[in-house]
Amino acid sequence: MSSMKNYIRSICSTCTYMAYCSLTKDKNSIFSCSDYVHVLDITNEPTLIISNEMASKEFERELVLNYI
Amino acid sequence: MIAKVASKKAPKQGMLENVMRQFDNAADIIDLNTNIRKILEVTNNEIVVHFPVRMDNGEVEIFTGYRVQHNNALGPYKGGLRYHPTVDIDAAKALAMWMTWKTSLAGLPYGGAKGGIQLDPNKYSDTELERITRRFTYALGDNIGPELDIPAPDVNTNPQTMAWILDTYMSTKSPAERSTNMHVVTGKPIGAGGSKGRDRATGFGVFLTIKFWAESHNVDLKDKKFIVQGFGNVGYWAAYFLVNEGAILTAVQDAYGSIANEEGINVDQLFDYQKGNKGSILGYAKARTIDSKDFFSLDCDICIPAALGNQITPKNAHKLKAYLIAEGANGPTDVDAEEILLKKGIDIIPDILCNSGGVIGSYFEWLQNRNGEIWSLDEVMEKLEKKMKESFTTVIETSKKRNVDMRTAAFIIAIERLEEAYVQRGIFP
Numbered sequence: 001m002s003s004m005k006n007y008i009r010s011i012c013s014t015c016t017y018m019a020y021c022s023l024t025k026d027k028n029s030i031f032s033c034s035d036y037v038h039v040l041d042i043t044n045e046p047t048l049i050i051s052n053e054m055a056s057k058e059f060e061r062e063l064v065l066n067y068i
Numbered sequence: 069m070i071a072k073v074a075s076k077k078a079p080k081q082g083m084l085e086n087v088m089r090q091f092d093n094a095a096d097i098i099d100l101n102t103n104i105r106k107i108l109e110v111t112n113n114e115i116v117v118h119f120p121v122r123m124d125n126g127e128v129e130i131f132t133g134y135r136v137q138h139n140n141a142l143g144p145y146k147g148g149l150r151y152h153p154t155v156d157i158d159a160a161k162a163l164a165m166w167m168t169w170k171t172s173l174a175g176l177p178y179g180g181a182k183g184g185i186q187l188d189p190n191k192y193s194d195t196e197l198e199r200i201t202r203r204f205t206y207a208l209g210d211n212i213g214p215e216l217d218i219p220a221p222d223v224n225t226n227p228q229t230m231a232w233i234l235d236t237y238m239s240t241k242s243p244a245e246r247s248t249n250m251h252v253v254t255g256k257p258i259g260a261g262g263s264k265g266r267d268r269a270t271g272f273g274v275f276l277t278i279k280f281w282a283e284s285h286n287v288d289l290k291d292k293k294f295i296v297q298g299f300g301n302v303g304y305w306a307a308y309f310l311v312n313e314g315a316i317l318t319a320v321q322d323a324y325g326s327i328a329n330e331e332g333i334n335v336d337q338l339f340d341y342q343k344g345n346k347g348s349i350l351g352y353a354k355a356r357t358i359d360s361k362d363f364f365s366l367d368c369d370i371c372i373p374a375a376l377g378n379q380i381t382p383k384n385a386h387k388l389k390a391y392l393i394a395e396g397a398n399g400p401t402d403v404d405a406e407e408i409l410l411k412k413g414i415d416i417i418p419d420i421l422c423n424s425g426g427v428i429g430s431y432f433e434w435l436q437n438r439n440g441e442i443w444s445l446d447e448v449m450e451k452l453e454k455k456m457k458e459s460f461t462t463v464i465e466t467s468k469k470r471n472v473d474m475r476t477a478a479f480i481i482a483i484e485r486l487e488e489a490y491v492q493r494g495i496f497p
Binding site: 031 | 083150152153154159162163188189190222223224297298299300301302303321322323324325326347360374375376377378379396397398
């Protein structure tokens with residue numbers, strides 16, 4: 001968790017792109033980002049498929065975060 | 069010593085500071101009633117819950133969850149829940165306040181809220197995350213509710229998380245009441261009460277505001293060049309709809325790097341390439357890789373920062389070639405850069421308006437659940453366009469009437485709606 005010390009109040013600290021992200025050099029105070037991907041999201045599939053539509057291309061996009 | 073201080077890098081503008089600055093600016097212009105200003109400057113409720121959860125190894129861990137409810141003068145509190153180590157009361161306060169202005173400007177019957185749990189999801193298994201979510205929902209109890217406070221996905225939470233919250237919340241109700249609580253959260257999977265079109269709502273909204281701006285300025289979007297920072301949910305859909313309108317996508321930047329092609333980049337081909345390339349746009353054959361630091365100075369008509377905050381600063385503002393900036397992300401233009409851009413005559417469609425399609429999409433999901441309806445994708449898109457058009461027109465008219473920029477106009481509208489509600493209802497007792 002040493003990254004937490006470097007990136008103050010920033011979601012970048014747990015982002016999979018943290019080490020090489022080209023969007024910004026200053027990774028402090030980042031509170032939302034459309035490219036944010038937690039390491040967990042890359043390694044794990046959704047745990048629950050309720051309908052076929054959820055498995056569609058559109059739903060995969062819905063899994064991308066930052067709704068609001 | 070003075071020289072040393074002067075040369076020190078200016079601190080990045082924090083969320084709360086930015087939100088308060090924009091609020092104060094608009095409040096001063098409209099000479100906001102002092103008592104109402106006092107009310108809006110503080111949050112209504114700040115809920116902190118500590119709750120135990122059994123881990124996979126049998127140990128019990130205590131978690132801290134937050135829910136800040138800023139204001140509900142216009143309707144139930146609305147805002148996301150995020151799971152992240154940086155979640156705390158201060159972060160939630162700023163984001164909750166932001167939601168109040170956003171829902172008010174969008175003309176929705178909602179207030180503003182935000183919350184989450186202070187944790188790193190990477191440390192927990194899926195089953196642990198499910199138990200954490202369910203126990204958090206139980207701890208919040210009746211502090212959330214379909215007519216009181218409606219959470220939505222945010223950082224590290226997704227439709228699955230919302231489905232768990234829904235299931236847990238419904239389980240605490242009597243059997244006869246359960247189905248009347250489907251709208252306690254939005255952003256649900258479609259099979260569990262989610263709405264069609266929710267995935268593209270924000271990006272479509274970004275596109276619509278650009279289209280409305282073009283119409284109001286007699287600009288034809290055909291062959292207009294645009295660049296997009298961020299090729300996630302927002303950037304992709306905004307680009308998709310703009311290209312359908314005849315505009316040309318000439319450059320894209322994501323976490324991996326930047327690519328450009330003045331002849332145009334095929335949005336769907338790039339999306340498919342990115343998907344098969346571990347999420348990276350780099351290496352796409354029909355565009356060249358460019359230095360990311362040059363991205364915002366590329367020649368274009370429209371610039372869409374759709375990734376993260378503080379991207380357009382005094383450092384790069386003067387290099388921008390676009391005549392329109394559409395803020396798909398939250399807070400991509402800092403205050404000092406905005407001054408430079410406005411002086412240059414560059415129009416900015418402010419984030420609070422530009423990316424409000426997402427929360428409007430949430431509102432549609434809530435309405436469908438509340439009324440027992442299921443709308444088709446076409447219906448959702450049609451209603452979204454109507455709602456965004458109303459917001460955009462009001463902002464443009466206010467901007468002209470008061471001779472202010474679009475961001476200030478947006479804040480003025482949001483605050484005036486809240487002021488009107490307080491003036492008409494009065495303050496109890």
